[in-house]
Amino acid sequence: KLGGGPTGALAGKHMLVTAGPTHEPIDPVRYIANRSSGKQGFAIAAAAARMGARVTLVAGPVTLPTPPGVTRVDVESAREMAAAVAAALPADVAVMVAAVADWRVATEAGQKLKKDGSGAVPPLHLTENPDILARLGASPERPRLLVGFAAETENVVTHAKAKLARKGADWIVANDVSGDVMGGHLNAVHIVRAEGVESLPEMPKDAVAAALVERIADALS
Numbered sequence: 622k623l624g625g626g627p628t629g630a631l632a633g634k635h636m637l638v639t640a641g642p643t644h645e646p647i648d649p650v651r652y653i654a655n656r657s658s659g660k661q662g663f664a665i666a667a668a669a670a671r672m673g674a675r676v677t678l679v680a681g682p683v684t685l686p687t688p689p690g691v692t693r694v695d696v697e698s699a700r701e702m703a704a705a706v707a708a709a710l711p712a713d714v715a716v717m718v719a720a721v722a723d724w725r726v727a728t729e730a731g732q733k734l735k736k737d738g739s740g741a742v743p744p745l746h747l748t749e750n751p752d753i754l755a756r757l758g759a760s761p762e763r764p765r766l767l768v769g770f771a772a773e774t775e776n777v778v779t780h781a782k783a784k785l786a787r788k789g790a791d792w793i794v795a796n797d798v799s800g801d802v803m804g805g806h807l808n809a810v811h812i813v814r815a816e817g818v819e820s821l822p823e824m825p826k827d828a829v830a831a832a833l834v835e836r837i838a839d840a841l842s
């Protein structure tokens with residue numbers, strides 16, 4: 622469409638999306654990470670932009686191109702992601718797809734850790750990262766619709782229901798990551814709401830994104 626403002630079911634809405642892993646520094650050359658590729662979150666941002674939303678995509682370290690029409694903010698660590706999310710508010714809807722590292726090293730070493738020749742290993746004392754979704758759920762700036770993701774390897778729906786309550790989210794999109802979902806092209810998700818669970822068949826991540834964004838547009842209309 623040339624000329625005029627954005628059209629589409631999400632025109633005039635601001636969607637905030639987090640995607641990808643976070644990297645938690647150990648020292649200047651090492652970090653803790655996870656297998657998230659960012660594909661599902663980027664697909665959601667792309668689908669929302671196609672439906673006319675203004676989209677802010679807060680992305681951890683991934684190797685994906687920025688979807689057309691999306692404003693991207695790159696971050697490394699969970700704490701940087703939390704700050705970028707706060708700075709992007711207000712939003713009508715937030716979809717928290719990022720695989721945020723649960724723990725970071727309590728004190729990042731200023732210099733590269735070295736072997737001391739004795740075979741002794743450095744102790745890595747971990748501390749918990751801020752829960753970005755739970756903070757948003759309890760915030761005065763809480764988006765009208767707050768959607769979390771849940772990566773589970775067992776009891777997928779049961780765990781997702783617990784997260785719905787714990788995080789103050791409206792929906793949790795649960796996916797079983799026991800197979801090769803992380804990094805892969807396909808995903809099978811269960812959309813868990815207080816009212817019930819909708820299970821979608823396994824499909825490409827782009828199709829999961831389109832289905833989810835359609836439901837988001839319905840919920841916001």
Ligand code: CTP
Binds near residue numbers: 717718754784
């Ligand atoms: N999340 C977040 N900040 C964190 C951890 C998780 O915003 N520090 C968000 C994720 O982006 C996702 C949801 O919370 O939308 C659930 O993440 P998940 O890792 O499945 O849940 P946790 O609460 O971390 O529980 P656990 O990893 O122990 O299953």
Ligand code: CA
Binds near residue numbers: 723
């Ligand atoms: Ca986690």
